[in-house]
Amino acid sequence: MTTLKRVDVHVEGVVQGVGFRPFVHSLARRLGLAGRVHNDVDGVHIEVEGALAGVEEFLTALERDAPALSEIERVTVVSARPTGHNGFTIAAGLPSGPLRPLVRADGATCDDCLRELADPADRRHRYPFINCANCGPRFTIVRGVPYDRPLTTMAGFGMCQTCAAEYHDPGNRRHRAQPTCCPACGPRLRLRDARGTELCGDPIAGAVTLLRAGRVVAIKGLGGFHLAVPAADERAAAQLRGRKHREEQPFAVMVADLGQARRLCEIDEHATELLTGRARPIVLLPRLPGAPVAASVAPATRSLGLMLPYTALHHLLLAELAEPMVLTGGNVSGEPIAYEDDDALTRLSGIADAFLIHDRPIHVRADDSVVRPMAGEVTVLRRARGYAPEPLAMRWPAPRPVLACGAELKSTFCLAEGRRAFVSQHIGNLENHETLRSFVESIDHFCGLFGIRPEVVAHDLHPGYLSTRHAMEIHGVELLGVQHHHAHIASCLADNGDPGPVLGVALDGLGHGPDGTLWGGEFLRADLTSFERLGHLAQVPMPGGSAAVRQPWRMTAAYLGDDHPGLDVARRNPWTDALRLAPASPLTSSAARLFDAVAALLGVRDKITYAGQAVVELEQHADPAERGTYEAGITHGDLLVVEGADLVRAAAADLAAGACTRAIAGRFHNGLADAVTRACDTLRKATGLTTVALSGGMFQNALLLEATVARLRAAGFRVLKHVRVPPGDGGVSLGQAAVAAARDRA
Numbered sequence: 001m002t003t004l005k006r007v008d009v010h011v012e013g014v015v016q017g018v019g020f021r022p023f024v025h026s027l028a029r030r031l032g033l034a035g036r037v038h039n040d041v042d043g044v045h046i047e048v049e050g051a052l053a054g055v056e057e058f059l060t061a062l063e064r065d066a067p068a069l070s071e072i073e074r075v076t077v078v079s080a081r082p083t084g085h086n087g088f089t090i091a092a093g094l095p096s097g098p099l100r101p102l103v104r105a106d107g108a109t110c111d112d113c114l115r116e117l118a119d120p121a122d123r124r125h126r127y128p129f130i131n132c133a134n135c136g137p138r139f140t141i142v143r144g145v146p147y148d149r150p151l152t153t154m155a156g157f158g159m160c161q162t163c164a165a166e167y168h169d170p171g172n173r174r175h176r177a178q179p180t181c182c183p184a185c186g187p188r189l190r191l192r193d194a195r196g197t198e199l200c201g202d203p204i205a206g207a208v209t210l211l212r213a214g215r216v217v218a219i220k221g222l223g224g225f226h227l228a229v230p231a232a233d234e235r236a237a238a239q240l241r242g243r244k245h246r247e248e249q250p251f252a253v254m255v256a257d258l259g260q261a262r263r264l265c266e267i268d269e270h271a272t273e274l275l276t277g278r279a280r281p282i283v284l285l286p287r288l289p290g291a292p293v294a295a296s297v298a299p300a301t302r303s304l305g306l307m308l309p310y311t312a313l314h315h316l317l318l319a320e321l322a323e324p325m326v327l328t329g330g331n332v333s334g335e336p337i338a339y340e341d342d343d344a345l346t347r348l349s350g351i352a353d354a355f356l357i358h359d360r361p362i363h364v365r366a367d368d369s370v371v372r373p374m375a376g377e378v379t380v381l382r383r384a385r386g387y388a389p390e391p392l393a394m395r396w397p398a399p400r401p402v403l404a405c406g407a408e409l410k411s412t413f414c415l416a417e418g419r420r421a422f423v424s425q426h427i428g429n430l431e432n433h434e435t436l437r438s439f440v441e442s443i444d445h446f447c448g449l450f451g452i453r454p455e456v457v458a459h460d461l462h463p464g465y466l467s468t469r470h471a472m473e474i475h476g477v478e479l480l481g482v483q484h485h486h487a488h489i490a491s492c493l494a495d496n497g498d499p500g501p502v503l504g505v506a507l508d509g510l511g512h513g514p515d516g517t518l519w520g521g522e523f524l525r526a527d528l529t530s531f532e533r534l535g536h537l538a539q540v541p542m543p544g545g546s547a548a549v550r551q552p553w554r555m556t557a558a559y560l561g562d563d564h565p566g567l568d569v570a571r572r573n574p575w576t577d578a579l580r581l582a583p584a585s586p587l588t589s590s591a592a593r594l595f596d597a598v599a600a601l602l603g604v605r606d607k608i609t610y611a612g613q614a615v616v617e618l619e620q621h622a623d624p625a626e627r628g629t630y631e632a633g634i635t636h637g638d639l640l641v642v643e644g645a646d647l648v649r650a651a652a653a654d655l656a657a658g659a660c661t662r663a664i665a666g667r668f669h670n671g672l673a674d675a676v677t678r679a680c681d682t683l684r685k686a687t688g689l690t691t692v693a694l695s696g697g698m699f700q701n702a703l704l705l706e707a708t709v710a711r712l713r714a715a716g717f718r719v720l721k722h723v724r725v726p727p728g729d730g731g732v733s734l735g736q737a738a739v740a741a742a743r744d745r746a
């Protein structure tokens with residue numbers, strides 16, 4: 001007789017509402033083990049007994065084969081005395097204390113569901129809302145906790161008997177999957193015209209007919225509405241751009257599969273992994289020359305944002321359309337995307353010719369996420385659908401719950417408790433009233449979902465940011481102001497689980513400096529609790545203040561002054577007048593404004609239509625193979641100063657000498673990367689610090705990031721860059737939370 005072994009196993013992490021108990025149940029049965037499994041307050045509890053080898057195999061497979069949507073943070077195993085009972089059961093959750101299951105991010109339709117979708121014999125054949133415990137809507141349909149059907153937007157759909165049987169069967173892959181439904185009992189698709197009148201016939205076939213005719217179709221997705229046109233149809237793409245008032249910002253393209261993707265972009269193994277992962281983000285990839293994409297889809301860029309279908313509806317649509325389609329946010333430029341039916345029908349009425357719509361409400365708006373392969377890894381540029389609200393594990397715990405309110409542009413907030421940081425989905429530019437409302441409501445929603453009551457509230461030092469003002473209005477909490485660029489570097493540290501101190505290089509647009517100037521090209525000595533400014537880009541005036549942000553040519557004027565014999569940019573713009581605006585010209589050390597100066601100088605961009613445009617287009621304009629460089633002077637007094645003007649002057653001289661602007665743009669990128677590396681080398685000698693953390697929106701520029709990382713590594717530095725949160729302002733909230741937690745521990 002074999003000796004019985006019994007263990008009590010506690011599994012923490014994302015293990016509730018993801019099919020974990022059925023998985024444990026079938027695993028135990030397969031191995032002939034007895035015991036039971038149930039959910040408890042902070043995870044799943046398993047009692048299992050049987051032959052020693054079986055129990056050992058169980059513990060191995062528990063982590064190795066866990067369901068796709070689960071994320072195990074910790075497994076605790078304790079030996080216990082065997083009971084000799086037979087059978088394995090799923091016990092009801094124990095009502096001990098408040099349930100706090102983690103709500104997961106929405107997941108792309110899984111292969112099992114896709115097989116059923118395509119199977120004429122399956123009762124969910126071609127059903128656009130098919131899902132299971134491994135896939136489908138989660139975060140965007142959850143109204144509250146516990147994660148249970150009545151607290152989702154599926155509450156209004158009573159399950160039919162067949163669905164209910166699947167839902168209650170522990171052996172079924174739809175066991176406890178709250179959005180379980182079928183054509184008999186679930187949401188229905190409809191096609192409406194621009195006035196809201198329902199069109200008869202099959203909604204998908206109808207929508208495809210309209211798309212083929214070059215019409216703009218609004219499509220209700222997981223986290224909001226999209227606007228679609230065929231990607232190769234120039235007239236339709238140009239019309240969509242005109243109606244959205246989105247003059248130049250690139251549109252994303254959805255392709256049916258990897259085969260279609262390969263006809264548009266360079267797809268390597270890494271890109272394949274990103275495109276096909278369960279988060280299904282938009283992946284920025286190098287566009288193939290001659291790719292069949294209309295010019296208006298992504299003007300002035302060599303890359304293209306691609307994504308694969310992530311709902312059954314998308315799969316059905318693209319299969320029918322049989323060509324790639326533009327799928328861009330359902331909004332007028334500058335506003336948040338529409339996600340409520342009535343609002344969409346109103347706001348998009350002048351843009352869309354038809355609406356492909358359904359009756360499952362979206363509770364939370366979530367834009368598509370955007371990622372970019374850079375420097376051999378991935379950088380998240382926008383973290384939203386598919387990622388949020390997944391917690392980021394923090395290496396050190398927050399002693400008291402923290403709310404970090406983030407910055408102003410590309411806003412996110414972050415709630416931190418214990419070792420978990422919940423960074424919100426990308427919310428957008430808080431200057432917009434609708435976005436601010438969404439920001440405030442989302443904070444409440446997150447607090448409710450994760451049962452967190454913040455005791456410390458961190459915010460930017462900029463008194464005018466609406467996120468700062470919101471923090472000031474919260475009563476009964478401890479407030480903590482965190483300098484913008486310290487937050488950037490702390491975000492990079494938290495992203496990498498590194499305590500610092502490091503040399504922090506923060507290159508971005510504008511941030512409030514404690515000295516009253518606008519920072520944005522900063523060299524800091526930083527750890528999680530504090531920072532010291534060691535150096536910066538030389539300050540220049542921003543002629544006309546915010547006008548200089550919208551009109552990059554003003555920065556060329558600021559950098560070159562009257563020294564501009566025969567430059568085209570000076571001929572195109574009222575240069576001398578701008579320089580006389582000195583009183584309205586705050587000083588800045590911003591790296592983005594340095595990029596602006598060069599972009600306008602080279603004729604890439606004099607005026608912008610979206611934030612960061614000149615920087616994006618200068619990178620796209622640059623020749624990535626260029627090896628030449630410019631040298632910026634570095635002085636080291638009290639503070640180290642990098643003379644950005646040297647780079648602009650060198651570019652102007654090359655331009656006057658007739659050099660190719662693509663080569664000049666490449667040399668400028670290399671020159672800045674060189675300057676950063678030499679500055680870090682000087683600071684390493686002064687401080688002994690050998691690790692550099694790179695953060696700030698400029699490091700969303702692949703050319704700059706790759707050139708900087710390569711040079712720093714060659715100089716013997718250890719380099720930290722962003723992985724899980726954006727280098728730009730979308731990552732600032734995590735940094736603020738990390739600083740607040742670290743100060744609380746100190």
Ligand SMILES: [Zn+2]
Pocket residue numbers: 109110111112113114131132133134135136
């Ligand atoms: Zn599925």
Ligand SMILES: [Zn+2]
Pocket residue numbers: 159160161162163164181182183184185186
């Ligand atoms: Zn049903």
